[in-house]
Amino acid sequence: MRSGRHGLQGRIEAGGFSLVELMVTVAVLAILSAVAVPSMTGLINANRLSSASSELVAAVQFARSEAVRRNVRVKLCGTADGATCTKAAAWSGWLVVDESGAKPEVLRALVAPESLQINGPADGVVFRPSGLLSAASSLTVCMPTTNPSSNQRVININISGSARSSSKDGKGQCA
Structure with missing residues (x-):
């Protein structure tokens, strides 16, 4: 004769975790988190750098194509306010500007995240109507x-206006 689910013995088997098992699990999770967080930070930073440099390469390509399409000089320049070109080597963002008219026309603008530093020529990069530059140039995202x-x-x-991006170890510094 049986009495309920547990039989005649009256013994009930406990289901779940003991306190020791729970503490071991929490300790293992803490160790794994301590190892994973720095790697995740590096991954996020690398992604931000890659994204910003890709956007800047796209701006170079856009400026070149607009110079050819419009048959005018088009400038890629640094900006501090997102509306006008600056005459500084440190850029807070960039503009693509058609300067052929009486008033420069901003074709594209982007303000960079504050965590990034961008350096380029103080006078910007100017594409001729042929899509060529007068001299080779370089930009740095750091x-x-x-x-x-x-x-x-x-x-x-x-000089032909083609842009290539490469990684560089700055040893934690931005030049």
Whole structure:
């Protein structure tokens, strides 16, 4: 004869975790988190650098194509306010500007995140109506951190207007 689910013995088997098992699980999770968080930070920083340098390369390509399409000189320049070109080597963002008219026409504008530092020519990069430059130029996107170790992206623009991006280890510094 049986009495309920547990039989005649009256023994009930406990289901669940003991306090020791729970503490071991929490300790393992804490160790895994301590290892994963720095890697995640490096991944996020690398993604921010890559994204900003890709946007800057796209702006170079856009400026070149607009110079050819409009048959005018088009400038890629640094900006501090998102509306006018600055005459500084440190850029807070960039503009693509058609300067052929009486008033410069902003074709595209982007303000960079504050965590990034961008350096380029103080006079900007000017594309001729042929899409060519008068001299090769370079732009640098940098994040002052050692995580990732390659904290700089250098965009080299040759005379033909073609842009290439490469990584550089700035040892945590932005030049």
